Amino acid sequence: MKPVPIRAVVCALVLSECMLLTARAQDKQTDLTALRIEDLMNIDVTSASKKEQKLSQVPAAIFVITQEDIRRSGATNIPDLLRMAPGLDVAQVTASIWAISARGFNGQYANTLLVLIDGRSVYTPVFSGVYWDAQAVPLDSIERIEIIRGPGAAIWGANAVDGVINIITKRAREMTGGLASGEGGTIDYGSGLVSYGGRLGGSGAYRVFADGLAMGQLLTFDHQGAQDDWHRAHGGFRIDTDLPRAQFLTVEGEGIRGNAGEVIPSIASISPPVNATVAVRDIFSEWSVLAQWRRAPSSRSEYTLQAYFDHGNRENVISSVDLSTFDLDFQRHAGWGQRQDIVWGLGFRINSDELATTVDTSFHPPQFTAQIYNAFLQDEIAVRPNRFYIHLGSKFEHEYYNGFNVQPTARISWTPSDKNMFWASISGAQSTPSQSDASIRYNIYVFPGPDNLPAIASLFGTASVANERLKAIEAGYRWGRSSVLSFDASAFFNQYRNLISQEPGTPVLEVSPAPEHWLFPTYISNRAHGETHGVELFAGVKLANRWTLNPGYAFLAMHLHPNADSADLTTPAEIAGGNPQQQAQLRSQVNLPGHWQWTTSAYFVGRLPYPRIPSYTRVDTNLTWQLLERISLGLVGQNLLKSVHPEFSGFDITENPSLMRRSGYARLTWRF
Amino acid sequence: MQMMSSKPAGYAVKMQSTGFVHRLCCGTIIAVLALLVLSAEKSTGAQTTEEYRVEAAFLFHFAQLVDWPPDAQKGVDNSLLLCTIGDDPFQGALEETVAGKTVGNRIIHIRHLGEPQDMQACQIVFIGKTQSKHIPMLVASLHNAPVLTVGEAANFLAAGGMIRFVLEENRVRFEINLGAAESARLKIGSRLLVLAEHVVGEGPGK
Numbered sequence: 001m002k003p004v005p006i007r008a009v010v011c012a013l014v015l016s017e018c019m020l021l022t023a024r025a026q027d028k029q030t031d032l033t034a035l036r037i038e039d040l041m042n043i044d045v046t047s048a049s050k051k052e053q054k055l056s057q058v059p060a061a062i063f064v065i066t067q068e069d070i071r072r073s074g075a076t077n078i079p080d081l082l083r084m085a086p087g088l089d090v091a092q093v094t095a096s097i098w099a100i101s102a103r104g105f106n107g108q109y110a111n112t113l114l115v116l117i118d119g120r121s122v123y124t125p126v127f128s129g130v131y132w133d134a135q136a137v138p139l140d141s142i143e144r145i146e147i148i149r150g151p152g153a154a155i156w157g158a159n160a161v162d163g164v165i166n167i168i169t170k171r172a173r174e175m176t177g178g179l180a181s182g183e184g185g186t187i188d189y190g191s192g193l194v195s196y197g198g199r200l201g202g203s204g205a206y207r208v209f210a211d212g213l214a215m216g217q218l219l220t221f222d223h224q225g226a227q228d229d230w231h232r233a234h235g236g237f238r239i240d241t242d243l244p245r246a247q248f249l250t251v252e253g254e255g256i257r258g259n260a261g262e263v264i265p266s267i268a269s270i271s272p273p274v275n276a277t278v279a280v281r282d283i284f285s286e287w288s289v290l291a292q293w294r295r296a297p298s299s300r301s302e303y304t305l306q307a308y309f310d311h312g313n314r315e316n317v318i319s320s321v322d323l324s325t326f327d328l329d330f331q332r333h334a335g336w337g338q339r340q341d342i343v344w345g346l347g348f349r350i351n352s353d354e355l356a357t358t359v360d361t362s363f364h365p366p367q368f369t370a371q372i373y374n375a376f377l378q379d380e381i382a383v384r385p386n387r388f389y390i391h392l393g394s395k396f397e398h399e400y401y402n403g404f405n406v407q408p409t410a411r412i413s414w415t416p417s418d419k420n421m422f423w424a425s426i427s428g429a430q431s432t433p434s435q436s437d438a439s440i441r442y443n444i445y446v447f448p449g450p451d452n453l454p455a456i457a458s459l460f461g462t463a464s465v466a467n468e469r470l471k472a473i474e475a476g477y478r479w480g481r482s483s484v485l486s487f488d489a490s491a492f493f494n495q496y497r498n499l500i501s502q503e504p505g506t507p508v509l510e511v512s513p514a515p516e517h518w519l520f521p522t523y524i525s526n527r528a529h530g531e532t533h534g535v536e537l538f539a540g541v542k543l544a545n546r547w548t549l550n551p552g553y554a555f556l557a558m559h560l561h562p563n564a565d566s567a568d569l570t571t572p573a574e575i576a577g578g579n580p581q582q583q584a585q586l587r588s589q590v591n592l593p594g595h596w597q598w599t600t601s602a603y604f605v606g607r608l609p610y611p612r613i614p615s616y617t618r619v620d621t622n623l624t625w626q627l628l629e630r631i632s633l634g635l636v637g638q639n640l641l642k643s644v645h646p647e648f649s650g651f652d653i654t655e656n657p658s659l660m661r662r663s664g665y666a667r668l669t670w671r672f
Numbered sequence: 673m674q675m676m677s678s679k680p681a682g683y684a685v686k687m688q689s690t691g692f693v694h695r696l697c698c699g700t701i702i703a704v705l706a707l708l709v710l711s712a713e714k715s716t717g718a719q720t721t722e723e724y725r726v727e728a729a730f731l732f733h734f735a736q737l738v739d740w741p742p743d744a745q746k747g748v749d750n751s752l753l754l755c756t757i758g759d760d761p762f763q764g765a766l767e768e769t770v771a772g773k774t775v776g777n778r779i780i781h782i783r784h785l786g787e788p789q790d791m792q793a794c795q796i797v798f799i800g801k802t803q804s805k806h807i808p809m810l811v812a813s814l815h816n817a818p819v820l821t822v823g824e825a826a827n828f829l830a831a832g833g834m835i836r837f838v839l840e841e842n843r844v845r846f847e848i849n850l851g852a853a854e855s856a857r858l859k860i861g862s863r864l865l866v867l868a869e870h871v872v873g874e875g876p877g878k
Contacts, residue, residue, distance in 0.1 A: 032729035033773055037867060040733070043726050044842045174843075176867070201865070 006359050008670040012594040017056035022546040024389070034595050034626050042174035050364050058414040059391060059423035060152060061087065061490035067170075069426045072589055072599040072638035074622030075139070076188060076213075076665075079132050081242060082165065083618075084587065085147040086552035089579060091605070091648035094228040094658040095187075095218050096133040096260035102149045102163035103418035103492060104532045104558045104579050107652040112431070114152075118169055118252065119329075120290050120308050125351045125370070126363075126435050131314065134286055136234040136256050138193050138211055140179065143170045144468075145437055149536065151409065151429035151472050151490055161470055162494075172197055172240040173205035178672040184521075185636070185665020188266075189214040204241030217261070218658035219644055220387075226658040227279050227476045232258025248294045255287035262655040266651055267318065268443035269359045270456055270517050275446055278318065286312035294347055301334035325349065342379040348373055360443040363461075368435060370400040373619050387412045392448070402432045431468040431671055437465045437500065437524050453509075455518035458500060466526045471495045477619030491535045499528035499560065499575075501568040528572045529561030550587040557581065575612025578650035595626035611649040725751050726844045727824075727837055731796060734820060734835065735775045737861035738853075740795060744818035752778040755794035757785045757810065761824075788813045799823040799833065803814035807831040819848045831874055836839070838869060847867045873877045 063085045075081045079098040083090045089106045091099045099108050109129040115122050117137055122130055146166040164495065175197040182192040196208035210233070217229040236254030243249055260282045290308035303623045310325045331345035352369040355362075378393030411425040436442075440461040447456025473493045480486030480572035505521040534556040541549050558579055560572035584604040591597055600621040607615040619640040625633045639645070644659040735752055752775055755767065763828025766782050775778050783794065791797050797819055799810055804825035811821060811832035821833045828836040829849040834856070836847045846864075847854055853860050865871055 032769055033732045035729065037730065037737070037863070039728050040726055041720070041845060042832055042844060113776040185854070213690065 001247045015102075016626070021585075022255040028237045031591070031595070034629070036177070036629060038177045041350065042170065042264045049168060057413060057415070059389070059411040059420070059425060059476075061149040061474065063087075063147045063149075063488075063538065065147070067140075068144055070139050070142055070461055070624060071144075072419075072597060072624070073601065074599065074620060074624075074634060074667075077132070078135055078137065078139075078167070079144075080620075080638075081145065082147070083138070083268070084585070084601070086165075086538045086583070087149045087554045087555075088147060088532075089583065090606075091578075091650075092660055093648045093650075093653055093656075094262055094655060096228060096230040097653075097655070098132045099578070099650060099653075100130070100132070101579075102147070103494065103534060104556055105162065106246075106578050107575070108647075108648075109573065109652055109653070113165055114160040115162070115165045115167070117167045118290060119292065119306055120288060121325075121327070124312065124321070125322065128351060131284065131312075131478060133230060133232065133258065133260050134256055134284055134312070134314075136211065136232060136254075136436070137167060137169060138195065138209055140181075140193070140331060141169045141195070141209070141238075143168050150425070150474050151407070151427040151470060161468075169238065169252075171205070172196075172238045173199070173206040175207045175238075176205060179669070180672070181669040182665060183634075183665050183667035185663060186215045187218070187661060187663040188665045189216050198520075200239065200241065202238065203243075206237065206239045208235075208237045218661055220263075220656060221642070221646065221649075221659060225658070226656065226660055227261045227263055230258065230260035230665065232256060232284075234258075246296050248296070250292045250294075251290070253287070253289040255285075258283040259283045264318070264654060265656050266445065267360050268445060268446050268456060270443075270454060270515065274454070280316040280318060281315045282314055284314040285314070285439060286310065298508070298514065300333075300341065302331075302333040304331045305329070309379060309653070315356070319358040319361060322355075323351065336379075339382040339385065341382075342378070344375070344377045345373050351443075353576075358411075362407075362441045363435065364439050366443065368439070368466050370435075371402070373398045376556070387415050388466060390511075391417035397432075397479065399432050401438055401463075401465070405430050405432070405467060419479060421478045422476070425473070427470075427472045429470040429472065431470070432467050433465045435461075437461050438463050442517065443572070449518035449520075451518075453517055454515065455520055457506070457520045457522070458521050460505075460521055461526045465500070465524055466498050468496065468498045468500065468526065473630075480540075486540045488538045489535065491533075495529075495531045496527040496560075497529045499572065501525050501528040501566050501571050502526060504567055514615050522568075525542040525566070526562060527563040527566035530558065530564060530572060530576075534559045541598075546591040548589045550589075552585045552587075554583045554636065555581065574610060578608055578648070578652075580608060582606040582613070597624045598622070599624075599627075605647070608648070608650075612650060613646050613649055616645045616647070618645075619646065630671045632669045634669070635664070637664045637665065639663060673745045673759040695722070701838055719864075723839065723844060727767045727850070728762055729768070730837070730846065731798065731822060731846065732770045732773060732775070732780070734822065734864070735780065735796060738820055739859040740819050740820075741857040744795065744857075750778050752795045752796075753780045753781055754793040754798070755783045755785050755791060756798045756807075757788065757791060758798065759800055760784050761796075761800040761802075763860055791819060792817045794819055796820045796822060798830070799825070801825050804828075807833060811852075814856070818856050818858055818859055820853070821854075847872070849873045 027580045033487045058346060065081055065084050069084060070081060077324060079090050079100060082088050082100060085285050088100065088102050091106060093099055093108055095110060099106050101112055103111050109127045115130050122135055124131060127374045146165040150163060152160040152164045178196045180194050184190045185602050191213035193209065193211040195207060197205060199205035200206045208522060212233040214231045215229060218226045218474045220226045231510060234256040238252040250495050259437040263277065263279045265277050267278055268275055287309060288310035292306040294304045296302040307328045327343060327349040329347040336342050349372045355366050357366060374395060374397040378391065381390045383390055393410040394406055396406055398404050407429050409425060409427040412422060413423040415421045437463045444457040444459060446454055446456050476490035478488050502522040503525045505523055507520045510517055510519040534554065536554045538552040543549055556579060558576040560576045562572055564570055583606060585602065587601045589599045603618045605616055607613060620638045621640065639660050639662045643662050645660050646657060649657045685876045716844060770780050773781050785791060788829060792815060799807060799821060801824055803810065804827060805830060807825060808831045822835045823833045824837045829847055832852050834849050838845050840845060845872040846868055848865060848868045849872050850860065
């Protein structure tokens, strides 16, 4: 499935409902006296069974990465954290580029996932892709990351075709005090964070922070320097304040500036140099502000109003993108009678961008403004309270290209006992075209044509491109209440139609730009279809008081086909070819005596059929020593098993992919 | 943009097979899953509540961040006595979390008291909710002895207690009655005063 469109909904349902559910309970084995008193003040002490009950009642394939998981992982960026989620496919392309998806369709620009940071969508609507190098939330400020696989539009109120990644940061009052940390190692040439938070008046708090990183280059596939080193500086603030009458106000903002190298293997140009290989450096900058007002007079009644503005720019010597987004959302949650819980919301978003015409890429028109309106409604009906629920919901959206669409979901959940929970769902979801689907001209390759003239192959967007459509059936089972053992399984069957294909057109002579040449066009169309199915398993087992293991496994089968009227016989296979059929993981968390913690993760990723990438196992380890109450030391090794390995070379990538390198770093953290 | 298939093919990938490792890895995972399923029904889920584990850790910090007058350690070797009176709401969480930990050079010992007169031997006394009716009596019976009183009942500070735990949005916070602490010649560290939700009994009044 192609890029999820840029849409207006940022649904506080995600926020509100997720605030209720919280991750697995704080590990019982954690030595709480080793925590600072400020950290103690932030521990959610909702009883473990209550939390798990909330989580286990969600009739969807949900996985939560907690701050504890983050701290233990030793990861230095969000993509590496996401490897923990079974069913997500995280593949690193270069030092600063990742391809991430759930349930197939992975690619650098293939994003079937909606990604939100505190309710702010971080998609770039041009390609609907996420620039992961510009997502710099300091990892210590993340409260949790929720990953919902499968179409979540109606229940989550947000626009996800194959999933949602919801990154939620801590409230400012949970981050009071100072923090300084620095790290350095074999690839990580030096990263640091300084943050400080305090009280603001009687019922408010603030946090300000600044951080930066410098990452060294990886290797090309023939073991040369990949010229993909990157650097960034980032800063931000968050203010939270409680107002009278159960009102809460949050204001947060951040700004980032950075640069990242890449090598573009072929820039198609009809005048020499044709198909030149060029090393370029992306300069990127972005800033955003977000304000949220929430009123929660009771546990069954809540109002949320949220607005944000985001401006980003990314350019290198051959291209430039400038994008502004304003988004406004309102949401209401209210009980209705004894047995129904209703959430509805309205949203509006406006995107405005400006795209430079470059040697090989142009957009028609280059300036573009699109408005998106949406509404959603969801009803949770307790047929038998605490035992059997029905969820009915739908999203209604009006967007620029294809007008009005409806995306409904029906879910049931059955909890026969406190230890078991079954759920099932059927959903319809749509992916609206990205701007490139509709209006791009992309020059692919120059080659000698007929009549001794040069020829250029170009891809054209089509204004009439239709929405890709998904029908999804899902089911899941969860077992376990205790912190000793738990198990989660989900299975899905997805049917897609109107998938994007590239249909060849008739060659024509083109006189501009000179010299005269043949144009071999292909046009974006919707002449492919297919189905995917798979299962995802995850378990938690406490082998001993100090030792926890988390095994996970995911299976995915993709069968994509051209329609009978399609002449594009390769794209469906290419899209499927970038996804591993099997993934498995095993994470081990050990608490050693004397304030030592040791975490090791092994991630197996099956081979990618096309372009071929061998299967690999990635092993990361992190040894942390709480030296003093305020000082901790960490030693991290990543990709330990092999000195180099490739993770991705998908057909959609526009730069040379790199080999991942074995690496290590040390980190010192001081709280004051 | 996903359709930009343009990259020249033929990246020579010279990778050795890691098949053995993968098989090993998969085998382990399957074995663990099987183990899980087999042992599933045997597990039990006994747990003390998170709230009291966190409060126990708070008591450890209080012991570090409060200064007792020099005569408060009278006679007692190098132990720091942390007591509860009446029913023990911690149900083992105190022993599990703080017993045997050291504060400075003093080792924390836990006592569960039945008689109010025993409280004077303690450095910290936790007075649970079930004692709410008796708080004024319990506080008075200390006669301003240098004992840090910590509680959770709504009337705890008003009745002369020093630090009260409050639950706010599922997080443990605390309030301080500075006047009561000063009367007992306890010096409450500035870090605690900054973090407290409320500080009452401030000012010169002793």
